[in-house]
Amino acid sequence: MTELEKYIQSYFGISQEDLAQVGALFKRQTIKKGDYFLKTGRVCDKLSFIQSGLLRIYVQTPNKEVTQLISTKGYFVTDLASLIFNTPARWTIQALTDAEIYTIDSQDYNRIGTLIPKWHELEKLFIARCFTILEDRIFTHLSMTAEERYHFFFERNKELFNQVPLQYIASMLGMTPETFSRIRKKSIS
């Protein structure tokens, strides 16, 4: 079983055969550090699984660049709204490191449901789980200070802190790099 299949298995819980069928629709692909997976304004016509490497999802606003998420091994990456509704992508997605990904194009993606009858239901559950993760993330912004968000995130994502420029984590947590740096200093000493 490939790693992709293992992850799909764990997220969706489908049979060996179904797994092989879905897995086969994903094509292995490498993407170099700095390359763009997606740019704001284009329609996102693919969904990828990250086998290795790191991708950053962000938006360029008039004032500043805002990092929405850093996606790592084992996660799927796409602009969901754009993929599903064919709207222009809100996010730009760029590789922070060389990355190995498995990609399915939107055509094949839309075909999964016909191959595997239960797929829509399982995917519904998967997206619902993603939904609740975002609910919780909003809650952190309503209830926590920058410092609390830092610790909360750090406890759950220690590895990330020595893999990516910290300014991106700062942005993702809704604070400036300077504030991030000061909290970090306090926390280390």
Place this chain on the structure above:
Amino acid sequence: MTELEKYIQSYFGISQEDLAQVGALFKRQTIKKGDYFLKTGRVCDKLSFIQSGLLRIYVQTPNKEVTQLISTKGYFVTDLASLIFNTPARWTIQALTDAEIYTIDSQDYNRIGTLIPKWHELEKLFIARCFTILEDRIFTHLSMTAEERYHFFFERNKELFNQVPLQYIASMLGMTPETFSRIRKKSIS
């Protein structure tokens, strides 16, 4: 066509017959101002459509009460994670006004998929749309000041401002009632 059916129609786009079938699973119910629709820690075994009235979704934390959302006419209300995964509810949901709602219990909810084959797919799309709304909301916290969030929300939800205690809107936007009040004053004059 009932209002419930009209909304389901607009969200899910299903046929007249299917609509009648789903619609029939919802039972009309009234709920008095102050009544609890759901309490944190219980398992949420229902999903409701709001026909009229306002419900507030919030959490009591050790320090303060945090309002996650105020739900209005035309919206569905539930603790999605709890409904789907049978986990203890994170949110408490309380009526801010007398409300008229249409409720489906989790048993019937889980049966829709067997009645209407396309349901899971349509619901997937519906939840995906909710997902992207939350993505956008997170973005407001990463990119905007309290004042900007105020205006952004105000432009889109003017009516709400003379229907509910403003402190709840303040909380929902991630600021104190005092800050909210000051921004409001500036904005009026």
Place this chain on the structure above:
DNA sequence: GTAATTTCTTGATTTATGTCAAGAGCTTTT
């Protein structure tokens, strides 16, 4: 291995937002 670039830290300062406390203005209750 040195230069060039990018990233991170630090200090000084400003600005935004939170806290506390009091009172005014509404609603609801009696």
Place this chain on the structure above:
DNA sequence: AAAAGCTCTTGACATAAATCAAGAAATTAC
């Protein structure tokens, strides 16, 4: 209609976080 509760506002002040600027540290390019 007075009393009791809420809710909102306001001022004074405290604190958190942003901004600006400079330099140190790390990384990447040559």
